[in-house]
Amino acid sequence: MRIVIAGFGSVGRSLVSHIVERGLYEKFRIVAVLDSKGAALNFEGFRKGELRELLSTPRGGASTLEKAGRPGYTLIDVLAEVPADVLVELTPSDYETGGAGLSHIRTALHYGLHVVTANKGPLVVAGKSLLEEAETRRVKLKFRATVMGGTPLIPLISSLRHSLVELEGVLNASTNYLITRVEEGATFDEAFKEALRLGVLEADPTLDLRGIDPAAKLCILALVLGRELRLSEIERDEVGEGIEEAVATASSRRVKLRYVAILHLEDGVWGEVRLKEVKAGDLLASVKGLENGVKLRTRENEVFMKGLGGGGRATAEGVLEDLMDIYEEGFRGPNTLATRE
Ligand SMILES: NC(=O)c1ccc[n+]([C@@H]2O[C@H](COP(=O)([O-])OP(=O)(O)OC[C@H]3O[C@@H](n4cnc5c(N)ncnc54)[C@H](OP(=O)(O)O)[C@@H]3O)[C@@H](O)[C@H]2O)c1
Incomplete structure (x- = not known):
């Protein structure tokens, strides 16, 4: 399953650490990671060593990774280049406008990706319409980590x-x-x-x-x-x-x-x-x-x-459970822009 992670702070980094520690990087192929400065991309999915390298970048440093780094890339740039099945949305919660998270989730649903998020803002601002959009597109929108982190x-x-x-x-x-x-x-x-x-x-x-x-x-x-x-x-x-x-x-x-x-x-x-x-x-x-x-x-x-x-690791565990559910329930959906290969 090909995964794009938007937001590489406490929860995003903990999620990648769990995936490395549990040896899940073959099942969950991380094809892109985005922070506020840009992205790092890998069509095949980052290997264990590359994920470790990503984890060692400073905050805001994903796009500085050699070869994979794409400074200034946004989610739309990423999805136009890399085929993906799921967006994991982990940018900061904004309760007034929904922030970057809301536009990321709308973009992902529009392109037919499943979405997993710990970001409360988009659900508070537009939860009902996002769930309706997901249903229309026949994809899943899961958000168990938004409340009580990893406690279900x-x-x-x-x-x-x-x-x-x-x-x-x-x-x-x-x-x-x-x-x-x-x-x-x-x-x-x-x-x-x-x-x-x-x-x-x-x-x-x-x-x-x-x-x-x-x-x-x-x-x-x-x-x-x-x-x-x-x-x-x-x-x-x-x-x-x-x-x-x-x-x-x-x-x-x-x-x-x-x-x-x-x-x-x-x-x-x-x-x-x-x-x-x-x-x-x-x-x-x-x-x-x-x-x-x-x-x-x-x-x-x-x-x-x-x-x-909460806490990065407990919250990331909740995110991982949602990813597991999507994997087991069948993740092949209507597909992304870039998947029109
Ligand atoms: N931490 C917890 O215990 C916890 C528990 C439950 C829910 N949550 C929710 O989970 C989400 C993530 O929390 P966190 O603690 O990981 O936050 P965080 O440490 O502040 O990380 C946020 C990440 O989002 C990136 N970002 C900001 N704007 C962006 C944009 N426009 N495009 C792409 N990336 C962008 C930041 O980039 P830079 O690295 O460049 O700054 C950073 O990597 C939040 O919505 C939070 O409310 C957190």
């Missing part, structure tokens, strides 16, 4: 879509890290600096602190359930220095503070992101540090799931 919440909720009535979860790992570090005695400022050092905050931390990231995840979960929810409709509390006092108050009441995203599915669909006190024995209280955890309430049951919320 999306496959789980799609299996509960007829009975789920409410979802309540800690869906943003970096704010959970801040809150649980403050619980352990750090100041907000110290915890924030630690989170920056660990690289767990979004490039624009206000996406985490203002609850835009967890709200975006609620929009994607609603999409999986066939419901429509706009980011602007979701009410959000914000995380800031005030959590020091809120954590102390919660502690004096023997409860825990958690930043909880809630999707209500009875009487329409609506979402909210709240700083909420939960009982010490509540399953959400057990979600600590960089973990995510979610309670799913169905008509007759309550299911709880917890795991790493």
